[in-house]
Amino acid sequence: DTEVTQTPKHLVMGMTNKKSLKCEQHMGHRAMYWYKQKAKKPPELMFVYSYEKLSINESVPSRFSPECPNSSLLNLHLHALQPEDSALYLCASSQGQGQSNQPQHFGDGTRLSIL
């Protein structure tokens, strides 16, 4: 079992739906990340939160909206997604964004399918 928990594991939604992905960690990490991963490709960074503040947005379309309610939780709100947004969405955490020699701990992801 991973120390980063993501829910749901699978999500199928239509292009007009609104849904949210959730991520939780209890390791006391202060940096949390959202990645998007397509099949047979490496993860692509979407957002970074450091001490509950958004520090990096990698030019992600506004139909993806991140939220960090507290230091343990990270949400990704989805609205009006496109079929090309179908992918595995991974959450990760690390002790701090600036602590370069610490690993990122990944959850097992949410497999998202857009109809």
Added chain:
Amino acid sequence: KNQVEQSPQSLIILEGKNCTLQCNYTVSPFSNLRWYKQDTGRGPVSLTIMTFSENTKSNGRYTATLDADTKQSSLHITASQLSDSASYICVVRSYAGNNRKLIWGLGTSLGVNP
């Protein structure tokens, strides 16, 4: 251009055999190099992190090497097990001022057959 290249793209070996995966990078400035293992349908799991001054680091049956002069790294797997079947991804962290980035390779897909 910052790049991480891995070889081979895929590899199949018999259970119990050893194998070595390669990673070449052109990332600058260099902060550290990481190897991750990703099982199908799971998130990546960190195997090792190596800084500029470290030549070798082990994690159980996994041993990573780093040659910062030639910008090459390898991951050696000893006495392979069926559970080693996964994608192995080399990731290099670059650090320039406030701009910290992870540059990911495309991975080597390893299959271990009985």
